[in-house]
Amino acid sequence: MSESEKSTVSGDSSQSTPQSVIEIDNVRKEYPGVVANDDISLDIYEGEFFTLLGPSGSGKSTLLQIITGTNTPTSGDVYISGQRVNDVKPYNRSTSLIFQEYALFPHMTARENVEFGLMIQGVDKTERQRRSDAMFELMDLTGKEDRKISALSxxxxxxxxxxxxxxxxxxxxxLDEVLSALDVNLAKEMQVELKRLQEQIEKTFVFVTHSQEEAFTMSDRIAIMNKGKVVQVGAPLEVYQNPDSEFVAEFLGVSNIFSGTVTSVHGETVTIDTGDYTFTVTDTAQSQTPGDEAGFIVANERLNIGDEGANTLEGTIRDTIFKGPSTEYTVRLDESGEEVTVHESTGEVLHEEGTAVTVSFEPTAAKLLKR
Incomplete structure (x- = not known):
């Protein structure tokens, strides 16, 4: 398993690795003509909020189903709390799944829904009520125990x-895409509520979403998936600032991507020729030699309108999107015709569409992508 996969919840590799509650070991799931999960290995730690993030069809829901036991891997092993569970039925696993549609029983009251699992387990009525009372208090639902599901928001x-x-x-x-059915404002509220709840009860949450905002808001760590593979694992800030690949950078939508050929290397400073521009990039994490093909990203907020940076590009503002505290500019570059995105704090005057500008960035603002 890669070092990024072994990173701690906080992203600090100097800390000891916490206890794994879920271990996924080379799990592969094949359907006729399709590989839904392609030899995935992951450790999910006790008490963390872990998110599987990726576009539709990336394999994240299939992996969640394999963890729950509603789907079985073609090969590989799944361990929960140290027990191999490949052949363990879903109802005998120490997991619980919330679907996108919630799957509540409409003919039952809220309390009857909450107590349903305990009733199936044969827990007596007094104990069921005691535990459900505690749950209604925890969820701030006290007083709504006897309401039908249709009467709830x-x-x-x-x-x-x-x-x-x-x-x-x-x-x-x-949790499988549980916020996607909510309106935007309620979904934002529930992001905060979910994270608060997870921290309060100190349980491991595994969350599936295609929303970068949801993943960044709630997660301790994120696994980004694409075409059945886990392509990067890390804390939200780590993934945002250091995408491993062009796919991750594009999917997160946080970076401008450039590629070219290395022409010189001096210490940590790499010179890259794209054909239209020559850039200098400072990166301590990569080793490059002249003649290498190299790609690098510059986060939207690390690009500046102005010529303060060592790397400068001339262009024209194509779109200006005012977002209150910040403004997003799309700039079409004169030489290449490509477009870059610049996020800046909103000033007293906005740059209008059609304005010729200089865009710049410092060598340290760039991040070389892994080859």
Whole structure:
């Protein structure tokens, strides 16, 4: 497993690796003509909020199903709390799954939904009520125990679904695109609520989403998936600032991507010729030699409008998008015709569309992509 996969929850590699609650060892899932999961290995740690992030069809929901036991791997092994669970039925695993649609029983009250799992387990009525009372208090649903599901708001239904999953005391709570059915404002509120809850109960949450915002807001670590593979694992800030590949940079939408040929290397300073421009890049993490093909990214907020940086490009503003505290500019470059995106703090005057500008960045603002 790569060092990035072994990184700690905080992203500080100097700390000892925490205890794994889920171990995925070379898991592969094949369908006729399709590889949904391609030899994936992951450790998910006890008490962390871990997110599987990727575009539709990347294999993240399949991997979640393999963890729950509703799908079986073609090869490889899954361990939960140290136990190999490949052949263990879903209801005998120490996990609980919340679906996108919540799968609540509409003919039951909120309390009956929450207590359903305990009833199946044969827990007596007094104990069920004691534990469900605690769940309603935890979820800020006290007073709504006897309401039908149809009488609850979208956020309340989600909290009922979470209470029903948590009341059986699983080691791991699995959440599959659970915010996608909510409106934008409620989804933002629930992001904060989910993270608060996870920290309060100190359970491991494994969350599946295609939303970068959801992943960045809630996660301790993120695994980015593409075409059945895990292509990068790390803390949100680590992944944002140091994407491993052009795919990750493009998917996160946080960076401008350049590529060319290395023409010289002096210490940590690399000179790259793109055919239209010559750039200098400072990067301590990569080893380059003249003649190498090299790609690098510059985060949107590290590009500046002005000629203060050592690397300068001339262009014309094509779009100006005012976002309140910040403004996003799309600049078409004169030499290459390519476009770059610049995020700047909003000043007293906005640059208008059609304005000729200079865009610049310092060599230390660039990050070389892995070859």
């Amino acid at each position: 979208g956020g309340e239904r989600q909290r009922v679904a979470m209470a029903r999953s948590l009341i059986i005391e699983p080691d791991v709570l699995l």
